[in-house]
Amino acid sequence: MAGSTRQGGVVTNDLPVGRRVAYWRARRNMSQQVFADRLGKSKSWVDKVERGVRRLDKWSVLQEVADTLGVTADVLVDDTNPPAPTPPTSRSPDVEVDTVRAALTRHPGILRPPADHVPVDPYKYRARIVHADAMYQHAQYPALLRLLPGLLDDGHDLAAPARPGLQVRTYRLTASVLVKLGAHELAWLAADRGLSVATTTDEPLLEAAAALPLGTALRVAGRHRAAFETTITAAHQIAPLTPDAGTPSERSACAALLVQAALAAAEHDDPPTVIELLDGAATLTGPDTPERAAVDAARITATTTLGDHRTAVELHAALAVRDRWWSLPVEHRAAYLIDMAPAHLSTGDPTAAGRALLDADRLAPAEVRVRPAGRAVLAEVLTGSPRPSPHLLAVAQAAGMRGAW
Template identity: 40%
Template sequence: MDELPIGRRVAYWRGRRKMSQQVFADRLGKSKSWVDKVERGVRRLDKFSVIYEIADVLQVDVQLLLGKDPERRPDTVNCIDQVEVEEIRSALERYNQISAFFTATPQAPPLPEMRKAVSHAWLTFQHAKYGVLARALPKLLRDGQALDTSTPDPDRPEAAHLLGQVYQIASSTLRKLGEHELSWLAADRSIAVCQRADDQLLAGVATYRVGSSLLALGRARPALEIHVNVANQIAPAGDTDSTPERLSVYGMLLLQGGMAAARLGDTATVHDLMNEATRVAEHVGGDANHYWTSFGPTNVQLHRAAAMVELGDGRMAVETHDVINQTGGFDALLPERRAHHYLDLARGYSQMGEMDKAGEMLLEGDRLAPSEIRCRPIAHAVISDVLRRTRGTPSPAIAELAEHMGVGV
C-alpha cells in the first residue's frame, strides 16, 4: 500500500474502521464533500496537523498514512499495533500451495521444531501475552505454510495439523484484539487445512473458531447454527466413543452455541446448551485442556456467567461467580480464562450499576493478565463506562489503568 496516494490510504483505513464518509467527516469536524475530495485526490493533504488529526480519528500510526514504516511505540509493547496487523495480514494472504507449482518452496523448519513453536504459541495465548504472540505469528504462519507445502508423505497430515493449529491461534488472537474479519479468514483457513490433517476433532475446534469470529462480527444466528450442527456431528455415539478429547471439543461447541444464543436473547436455548455442557463436563472429570479448549466444569460455569451478561442479567452472572469461588477450580485455570471472566464480571456489575465493583473486577483482570484488559476493545468500552458513571473522582488505581489503556479520565 506504500505506493498509493495519501487520499487512497485514508479511504482504505476508513473502510477498515467501518466508518462512513459522513461519520468520519463528523469526527474530523469537516464536511462529507471535503472527505470525498481528499480520498479521490482532488484535494491535497499538505498540513501535518490535519494528517495527525486524521491518524488519531482512524487510530493508526501517522507513518502508515504517509506511506512509511510505522515507529513502534513503547506503550504498545503488550498490545498489537498496525505493524503486527499488516504483517499478519500479509502472511494470511500467501497462497503457497499454488505458488509451489511455479516457484521454489520456501525453506521450512523441521517438524520437531515446528511442534515446539506451535505448543509455545498456544501457551503464550492462554497466558494472554497477545503482543508477544502477534509479533511471532507472521513467521509462525509462514513456517507452517512452508512446512505444509514441502513435507512429503507420510508426514503431510502432521504438517497440515500444525498449520491448522497456527491458523486457529491466529484467529483467536485477532478476535481478542478486535480484528474480526482477519480472525474469520484465519479460522476458515484452518477448517480447510484440518480436513487434510484427517483429524475430525481439530476440524471441530476450527469450526468453533469460525463461529466465534462470526459472533464477533455480529452474525449470531449463523454462529449458533454452525456450533449446534457440528456439535451434533461430533457428539459421542456411545461409551467407547466418549474420549476426554471428543467430549471436550463437543462441550466447547455447546458452550459457544450457548453464547451465540445469548446474543440472540434466546434464553431457553442458552439453558439447554449450558445444561448439556454441564453434563458433558461431568464425564470429562476435572478441568482439562484437551485440544487447547480448557473445557471442564469450571469453564462451563464461566461461560454460564458470560451468557447471563449477554442476556443482560448481571446479577445472575455475579451469583454464578460466587458458586464458582466455592468449587475451588477457578484458581487453577490459565490466566486468559480467569482474566476474561473478570472482564465479564465487570460488565455484569456495570449492568447492576455497581461501578466500584466493576472497576475492581477490571483491576483483578489486569493483575492476572494485563493484555486481556488493556488490549481488548470491549475492555476499553467497559472502563469508559466505569469512568463516565462513577460519581465523583475515580479511584487512583482505576485512573492509572485508564491512562495505561489510553482512555481519558
C-alpha cells in the first residue's frame, strides 16, 4: 500500500480521500452498513468510495460524508495530518437553537446597503439550500442548525427577483428543523415569516409550500384547529378539480397539505375527516411514489393518534414490505418508526417497540438521541420493557440519558 503509513495511531498525510473516510469511519466504530444507512447510501457505495473506485468529486457529498463522520471536510482532503477526532455534536442543540433564534431576531433587510454593495449570488445561495435540505433529509440536525443563521441573514441580501422563493425555502427548512428539536414557538415564527414572504408574490404554489410548515408548527404546538384551517385553506387554493388535473407539483403540494390537515384532525379526534382527507391525498399521488408512501405513513400515524394501535401495527406490517416505503427520506422513515414504537408497546409487544427504535437509530441517530420526542419515546419503551434490550440501553447511554431501567 504505497504512500500509506500510520504513526502513533494517527494516519499520515499521504492517504487518499477514500482511505481517510475508512479511517475515520473505523474511529467512529461504524460498520460500512451503519455508515451507509446514516448517509442514505448503499453499503456498496461506501465500499467503492473507501477503495477509491468511486471519487467524492462533489463538495456537497464530501461535506455530507464529513458531517456524518464528525470531522470537517478539510480533514478528508487537506495535505495536513487530520486532527484528533471531535464528537459529532460537540455543542448542545439548545445552544445551536439559540443562534437560530438570534438570526430570526435580526432584521438586516431593513438596513440600507452601501452604494457599492453586491447582493448575494442566488445560484450559490440555492446550492447552499440544496446542501441544507440534504442534511435535513438525513437528520443531521446539529450540523444543519449551524448553517441556518447564515442562510437566514443572507436571505435578506439576495437580488430582488430571486429573493421570495429562496427565502421561503430557508424559512420552511428552519421551521422544520425547529419542530424536530421541540422549539415549537420559534418554528411557528419562522414558518409565519415564510408565509408572509410567499403571500407577496401572488404565486399559489409558493404560498402552499409556505403554509405546510406553518400547519406543522401549529399542530405540534397543540393548536390543532388553527393547523387544520391553515392547511385545508392552502390545499383548496391549489386543489385540482379532478385527481389527474393540475401539474405534478400542484398535486404533490395539495396532497402534502391534506396529510397535515388529516393529522390535525386526528389530534382533534375526528376519524371521518381523517379518512376523507387521506383518501383525497391518496388520489393525488401515484401508487409507487414517495408521496403515496408519505400518505400511507400518515394514515398509520393518524390511526395511532386515534388510539387504534392494533390496526396501526397491522397497517405498518403491510407498508414496511412495499418498495415505496424505501423511497421516503431517511429522516421521514426514522421519525415514523419512532411514532410506531408506542403502538407496539400498547399492543403488549415491547420487543417490537425496541426494534422500531433501534431501526430508527440505525437510520438517523439524531432522531432518537437528539430529538426530544425521540428521547421521550426511548424512555417510555425502556421503562415499559421488562427486560430492555442491551442495544437499546447502549443507545440511551450514548444519548446521555439516565433512568431506572
